[in-house]
Amino acid sequence: MPARVITLKELAASLDLSITTVSRALAGHQQIALKTRERVAQAARQAGYVPNTAARTLVSGRSGFVGLVLPIRGPNLVDSFLGEFVTGLGEGLVSHGADLILATAAEGQSELSVLRHVVESGRADGVVVTRIAEVDERLAYLRQRGFPFVAHGRLLDSDFAYNWLDTDGAHAFGEAFDMLYDLGHRHFGLVTISEPMTFRHLRQDGLAAAIARRGDPSVRLDVATAPRFDRGARIQALNKMLHGPERPTAIVALFDELALTVMEEAARAGLTVPRDLSVIGFDNVVASAYAPPGLTTFDASIRQCAREIADMLLTIIADRPAEPLTRLIRPTLVPRASHGPAPLTRS
Amino acid sequence: MPARVITLKELAASLDLSITTVSRALAGHQQIALKTRERVAQAARQAGYVPNTAARTLVSGRSGFVGLVLPIRGPNLVDSFLGEFVTGLGEGLVSHGADLILATAAEGQSELSVLRHVVESGRADGVVVTRIAEVDERLAYLRQRGFPFVAHGRLLDSDFAYNWLDTDGAHAFGEAFDMLYDLGHRHFGLVTISEPMTFRHLRQDGLAAAIARRGDPSVRLDVATAPRFDRGARIQALNKMLHGPERPTAIVALFDELALTVMEEAARAGLTVPRDLSVIGFDNVVASAYAPPGLTTFDASIRQCAREIADMLLTIIADRPAEPLTRLIRPTLVPRASHGPAPLTRS
DNA sequence: ACTCAAATTTAAAACGTTTGCAATTTCGCA
DNA sequence: TGCGAAATTGCAAACGTTTTAAATTTGAGT
Known part of the structure; x- marks a missing residue:
């Protein structure tokens, strides 16, 4: 018995209200009578109403997604970077109600083309870019496009300003x-x-x-x-x-x-x-x-950095600040046992 | 100069064709004259046309996304599981043109509620569920909902059939x-x-x-x-x-x-x-x-398992097979130096 | 040149939401 | 009881695509 997903129209009908009113009530608009708002909220909760993402995105132009193009990795590269990073991004995003899209480049496909697709299909409101190369066409593309992004890492010649967070x-x-x-x-x-x-x-x-x-x-x-x-x-x-x-x-x-x-x-x-x-x-x-x-x-502290990147990106998406946001994070020394005084004599 | 994203209407106008024809031409329908199809494809490529995901999802009911609710993790849990897993999923999905959505549970929010939201907002066509618990409300929910999913792991009492892949x-x-x-x-x-x-x-x-x-x-x-x-x-x-x-x-x-x-x-x-x-x-x-x-x-081989999970899920979404899909993967022994013969005497 | 079927193209509805603007209701006050 | 303003609600368009059903064009056969 696959329970049908309820729509705004149905919810409105059940309340004997117009779609408009229900929509506004759920959005918390002051112009809707408080009593109505409460009634709607109650009914929505009870009916398990969840707004359709696609419809909302279509009309508002905002998807509520942030994109990350997965770095291409060797066949047996095992590390915790990616896990840490997406966990941090997720944590940073969720507090603002955003989610993460992970796009993978197919064999023989460039990261750039995947990025373009993510950007131009309107899937995401912003993207984060990692592992910056000396000459990075992704940054050039994003800048030219005026699309919100935060880079994890810096270019060397900062002849153009952009948003980044980097480890020092x-x-x-x-x-x-x-x-x-x-x-x-x-x-x-x-x-x-x-x-x-x-x-x-x-x-x-x-x-x-x-x-x-x-x-x-x-x-x-x-x-x-x-x-x-x-x-x-x-x-x-x-x-x-x-x-x-x-x-x-x-x-x-x-x-x-x-x-x-x-x-x-x-x-x-x-x-x-x-x-x-x-x-x-x-x-x-x-x-x-x-x-x-x-x-x-x-x-x-990749995870923490990723969380900050998420915050930065959401700020950029919401406020479009004129000045680029930048953060330089100082890594902390983890002293263990592999360093010590120089040997006195040498062979 | 943020290049405007081109829409189907604009593309159609520039070609002096109807939206319908252009849409069909791009979809490769035979009923559109070959010459027209080629002309449209050429123009689309040249204009950098990318169909809007939200609009397409709204009408087709398919988002092209697969969802994964990030397992809630301790503050300093560092492992490579998640990275391996999402990499594998990404690899499995990309060949079918699908992408991955990662949803994170906010502090104090249950994984189930996030899952519900992903499912009911129409963000995803299917989901994958990891780290199965003895009594797993997520599986119960998905089954009751009739929503496509693959579980990474098994329930103990298989009194209900579902799709899973597990390590033996x-x-x-x-x-x-x-x-x-x-x-x-x-x-x-x-x-x-x-x-x-x-x-x-x-x-x-x-x-x-x-x-x-x-x-x-x-x-x-x-x-x-x-x-x-x-x-x-x-x-x-x-x-x-x-x-x-x-x-x-x-x-x-x-x-x-x-x-x-x-x-x-x-x-x-x-x-x-x-x-x-x-x-x-x-x-x-x-x-x-x-x-x-x-x-x-x-x-x-988490990565390989994840890739197969992606394949299974896409099959399920496309074909809705009557019988559940299941795969049991035999892990391979990695002999190193921490095992050896039993000591002869004991204290 | 004329007919009819086949080939090709198009108009319009639909998907589920948000929102500008207009319509309706409510209510205090004369 | 009637008036007007304030409060509340609703109509309809729009977002960009797919798809049904219908219209138009083409062309072979006479």
Whole structure:
């Protein structure tokens, strides 16, 4: 017995009122007599009336949805980022009665085309964009379209203003350097990726800036670069760094996954962390707590960030502020056991 | 210069055709002259025409969305389940042109009320339901409503038929027992939760069945139970098991998170895994690979399951099959280093 | 050139809501 | 009792699409 969904017309008929009046009563308009409003509310509740989203969207032009185009992911990429992120978005949205649409790019389809579809089909009132690339056509499109959005991440050349929330990776990497420097480290390694993501530059620049700020010419920085998803190449680049004539005493990884590889390879090379080598990551993934001896890293509280992004986006949709909204979140250091004083002697 | 979204009326006018013809041409109806169809397709592509979702939904009664009510999660629960699951759903949906709606329950709001809202507002053509409870009002509601859905998980008493996909936890736990028994273990521990989730019973029953099947009266099973999110209680129950006069030589945990706690507490108690104690989990979370010595567990390939759930649901929405669709997925053992032969002597 | 069927196109209704404007009711006050 | 303003309610259009039923055009056969 599939209970039929009740419509406004039916509800109105049952109350012997016009559709208009019922609609207004439910919307709480003052012009409707209080008594009527109560009567309608009561009947609606009792009948389990829920307004039809499509009809409402059609006439109001607002869908009550926020869109997120799922980042394309490798076949066996397992991390908690997405879960954290959508949970946070959901939490931020629900308090304003909004919901989330997740659109996936099909094989061979660009994220941009999915984004266009979401925007132009009127499915969403705004979108959030993650993993900003150096040259990001999605942002260009959204700007040109004048469509409400918030980016999780920043462009490098901010020659155009837009709404973003970002983790202050530059600050974190500066903090990591300072901490390691104070522990006596002078020879540093940076493990990074070759993809043109802006967060990579921001973090690396933060590290470089901290080094420059210190003004110590004896500080040395080696860099190992490999494609994000090419584990073999990563290990190779890493081992070159680890087995060179002189190896760094402290390695900073662009993010935890890389740092975990560093710790594995260090162990394989017979190095003890942190006695022979300090390692610091970024993201605070779950495995970082379990990988011995416990990875020192930075926590960016994705879920909280996502919640704020939702708030920002809803503000933008509702108020269309003239000035762009921006938030820079400082990640917190999670000190565990993978960093320590620089070894006194070196082989 | 926010480019206006083009409408069917405008497109029709620019082609000097009626709305009807353009609509049919785009839908590929044979009755429209081939030449016209091509002309329309060309113009639509060039003008970047995208049909309005709300209007289409309103008239067709199909939204092209599948709904998922986000499970309510603790404040700092970090896992990859949700990310895997929505990624898989997205992948399964996109090939049929469907998208995913994520609805979140607000503080103090039940999952059921959110589900009702999603269903009755016509936002979605079908929904997927996860984490089935022993008595699950969501399933009862959906059935009574006759609304298309697929459950990830099973009810215990299948007195009513419905569509589900489940991981064969019973089989896995039986497999774990057999393997450990063959390694000489006779005294087992089971670490479980107190929440009324059906997967708990299925797995426990699978273990019990395997024990019974073996018919060896010397086999002994201790059970430690604690609330899912109460880490303190969990540790307490665990230590009672670990520090009793006789402790198990092998512990099977309901899922990895519990197994990881077991390994931590074992280490704290001075036990070496797997020499003194074998541990087996379920889920294959990322941390399981990193937690020394590497947790032996079962992989349920959430992402793949979610993809199949999406396929099932779309079939149900399109064809309304008379018989319910069901799939039981056998998880694969991921042997790592946390299990081994039973110790010969016992303290 | 004429007929009739086939091919192609179109007008108009419908989906369920919101909202501008107009109609109706109520009520205080003369 | 009658008047007018204020309070309350309702009519009808609009949102952008799909679809039914009907109208128009085309073309083959005579």
